[in-house]
Amino acid sequence: xxxxxxxxxxxxxxxxxxxxxxxxxxxxxxxxxxxxxxxxxxxxxxxxxxxxxxxxxxxxxxxxxxxxxxxxxxxxxxxxxxxxxxxxxxxxxxxxxxxxxxxxxxxxxxxxxxxxxxxxxxxxxxxxxxxxxxxxxxxxxxxxxxxxxxxxxxxxxxxxxxxxxxxxxxxxxxxxxxxxxxxxxxxxxxxxxxxxxxxxxxxxxxxxxxxxxxxxxxxxxxxxxxxxxxxxxxxxxxxxxxxxxxxxxxxxxxxxxxxxxxxxxxxxxxxxxxxxxxxxxxxxxxxxxxxxxxxxxxxx
Amino acid sequence: xxxxxxxxxxxxxxxxxxxxxxxxxxxxxxxxxxxxxxxxxxxxxxxxxxxxxxxxxxxxxxxxxxxxxxxxxxxxxxxxxxxxxxxxxxxxxxxxxxxxxxxxxxxxxxxxxxxxxxxxxxxxxxxxxxxxxxxxxxxxxxxxxxxxxxxxxxxxxxxxxxxxxxxxxxxxxxxxxxxxxxxxxxxxxxxxxxxxxxxxxxxxxxxxxxxxxxxxxxxxxxxxxxxxxxxxxxxxxxxxxxxxxxxxxxxxxxxxxxxxxxxxxxxxxxxxxxxxxxxxxxxxxxxxxxxxxxxxxxxxxxxxxxxxxxx
Numbered sequence: 001x002x003x004x005x006x007x008x009x010x011x012x013x014x015x016x017x018x019x020x021x022x023x024x025x026x027x028x029x030x031x032x033x034x035x036x037x038x039x040x041x042x043x044x045x046x047x048x049x050x051x052x053x054x055x056x057x058x059x060x061x062x063x064x065x066x067x068x069x070x071x072x073x074x075x076x077x078x079x080x081x082x083x084x085x086x087x088x089x090x091x092x093x094x095x096x097x098x099x100x101x102x103x104x105x106x107x108x109x110x111x112x113x114x115x116x117x118x119x120x121x122x123x124x125x126x127x128x129x130x131x132x133x134x135x136x137x138x139x140x141x142x143x144x145x146x147x148x149x150x151x152x153x154x155x156x157x158x159x160x161x162x163x164x165x166x167x168x169x170x171x172x173x174x175x176x177x178x179x180x181x182x183x184x185x186x187x188x189x190x191x192x193x194x195x196x197x198x199x200x201x202x203x204x205x206x207x208x209x210x211x212x213x214x215x216x217x218x219x220x221x222x223x224x225x226x227x228x229x230x231x232x233x234x235x236x237x238x239x240x241x242x243x244x245x246x247x248x249x250x251x252x253x254x255x256x257x258x259x260x261x262x263x264x265x266x267x268x269x270x271x272x273x274x275x276x277x278x279x280x281x282x283x284x285x286x287x288x289x290x291x292x293x294x295x296x297x298x299x300x
Numbered sequence: 301x302x303x304x305x306x307x308x309x310x311x312x313x314x315x316x317x318x319x320x321x322x323x324x325x326x327x328x329x330x331x332x333x334x335x336x337x338x339x340x341x342x343x344x345x346x347x348x349x350x351x352x353x354x355x356x357x358x359x360x361x362x363x364x365x366x367x368x369x370x371x372x373x374x375x376x377x378x379x380x381x382x383x384x385x386x387x388x389x390x391x392x393x394x395x396x397x398x399x400x401x402x403x404x405x406x407x408x409x410x411x412x413x414x415x416x417x418x419x420x421x422x423x424x425x426x427x428x429x430x431x432x433x434x435x436x437x438x439x440x441x442x443x444x445x446x447x448x449x450x451x452x453x454x455x456x457x458x459x460x461x462x463x464x465x466x467x468x469x470x471x472x473x474x475x476x477x478x479x480x481x482x483x484x485x486x487x488x489x490x491x492x493x494x495x496x497x498x499x500x501x502x503x504x505x506x507x508x509x510x511x512x513x514x515x516x517x518x519x520x521x522x523x524x525x526x527x528x529x530x531x532x533x534x535x536x537x538x539x540x541x542x543x544x545x546x547x548x549x550x551x552x553x554x555x556x557x558x559x560x561x562x563x564x565x566x567x568x569x570x571x572x573x574x575x576x577x578x579x580x581x582x583x584x585x586x587x588x589x590x591x592x593x594x595x596x597x598x599x600x601x602x603x604x605x606x607x608x609x610x611x
Contacts, residue, residue: 088369092368134395134396135367135396136395136396136397142367143367143392143396144391144392144395144396145391146391147387147388147390147391149356150356150360150387150388150391150392151360152360153356153357153358153359153360153361153363153364153388153392154360154361154363154364154367154392155364156357156360156361156364157360157361157362157363157364157365157366157367157368157372158364158365158367158368159364160325160349160361160364160365161364161365161367161368161369161370162368164325164346164347164370165368165369183356184354184356184357184360184388187351187352187354187356187357188357188360188361190352190354191351191352191354191357191361194352195349
């Protein structure tokens with residue numbers, strides 16, 4: 001019985017090496033400064049715009065809103081090893097909102113799981129970078145996502161496996177707020193509390209919008225934090241674009257015992273590009289060449 | 301002949317496997333008394349996860365456990381998995397080809413009195429449509445034990461469908477199940493009956509009755525519905541010239557469809573599908589239902605006569 005192999009990841013990219021300088025050995029638990037992470041966040045936003053612009057399709061809005069969340073996790077909080085993406089003791093990051101795939105790919109590339117140059121192949125035939133994530137072909141991708149609502153259950157399973165094995169890895173699941181319309185999310189929320197799992201952290205990218213408009217108009221989630229509390233979760237609310245607040249919240253979550261934690265990250269859809277911010281048109285629409293140019297200028 | 305519960309055979313096998321392999325974990329959706337996962341649950345409470353009446357989450361949790369090296373068996377009724385959570389089975393298990401074993405009970409209409417909502421007649425079409433899924437429908441308790449063990453030993457997604465009623469054994473203790481291979485239950489040259497599940501017993505009875513009319517049927521137990529034994533089907537078509545399939549499922553997308561796909565493209569011969577005809581069944585005793593909806597030895601016999609006539 002053997003697990004399917006995903007192929008060896010290439011060596012750490014130059015940009016990641018800069019950040020990795022102060023890190024010992026292979027374990028990629030970075031102590032990047034906030035300034036370095038802010039620079040990385042900007043870089044990731046530039047990748048997102050460039051990738052989706054080149055592909056001619058994709059989801060910029062929900063990728064841009066989650067940038068700081070992934071930056072904090074991959075460059076500060078998580079214990080992971082780009083040279084060994086199947087390392088058994090790695091912290092797991094599960095992207096449940098699979099349409100933010102461009103952000104995940106850019107982050108993995110900057111960590112060294114993929115060559116940065118490969119980002120230009122997004123959504124093309126035979127690319128490892130599918131429109132939505134595919135765990136069978138992309139190193140570092142934990143779950144095949146895109147069908148919303150499935151990641152928290154998957155993350156709970158990964159966390160239960162760790163507890164059974166006596167491993168101390170942690171599992172981070174990124175959900176969209178619109179995604180929380182799905183009943184399965186609440187099935188998983190109930191089960192996570194029932195199984196008293198504290199290695200599981202859900203992060204909700206609470207940008208307030210979904211395809212058809214504002215959450216409150218399409219399907220009102222309020223009172224959102226109370227819902228999670230009622231399901232037995234520790235709730236932490238942060239500004240999802242404030243790296244300090246995010247890092248502090250992940251630290252607090254580690255101290256919570258006997259129950260799971262959700263970090264509700266208040267964000268702005270399309271964050272960083274003026275004409276995409278809070279604009280539902282850019283949920284699933286690629287910027288044209290001129291828009292790419294303007295966006296990149298704004299992100300200099 | 302004494303009948304034996306295939307569900308109990310599953311439960312006991314799971315317990316045995318649990319003792320041998322610490323990576324085996326079991327999930328259920330509040331039906332462990334019916335699916336018989338309770339034997340495992342009692343012995344290994346720390347490795348058993350009752351997910352409550354929430355099948356979508358159960359399937360996702362099983363996938364997550366598998367992705368971190370466990371071998372999960374997840375059980376409920378066949379109407380609920382895959383019926384209730386087809387997308388979860390598709391994206392969380394089938395697409396990534398994760399090592400999850402879905403073993404469901406109460407397949408078919410022999411569920412009986414509980415009626416339409418609990419009679420799974422579409423599950424084989426749903427699960428059989430998923431690329432790379434292994435699908436097994438055992439014919440009796442002896443085959444169930446071996447199929448469950450085979451699933452535990454082979455990496456990848458499996459679906460094993462069991463029925464509610466106890467069934468008479470069709471195999472002896474010396475039977476050896478081989479994944480992807482049909483078992484020849486009886487030789488014959490006039491026609492071939494290909495059956496799964498409790499229809500295998502009906503097929504054998506039909507073959508015996510037809511001998512009195514001078515019609516000699518080959519009987520194949522096609523317990524591995526996927527990957528199906530194409531070689532055995534083509535050989536049967538070539539050597540007997542007529543095929544009748546028998547299953548407790550709609551004729552759309554089940555055994556009959558799978559066999560017809562092979563026959564039509566390789567060795568076209570007349571076929572008759574003994575299956576549910578585009579309808580839901582109702583409450584009733586299992587035997588009454590099987591008779592009402594045309595799933596008995598008599599119906600198979602009629603099918604054989606009709607197929608032979610068209611040779």
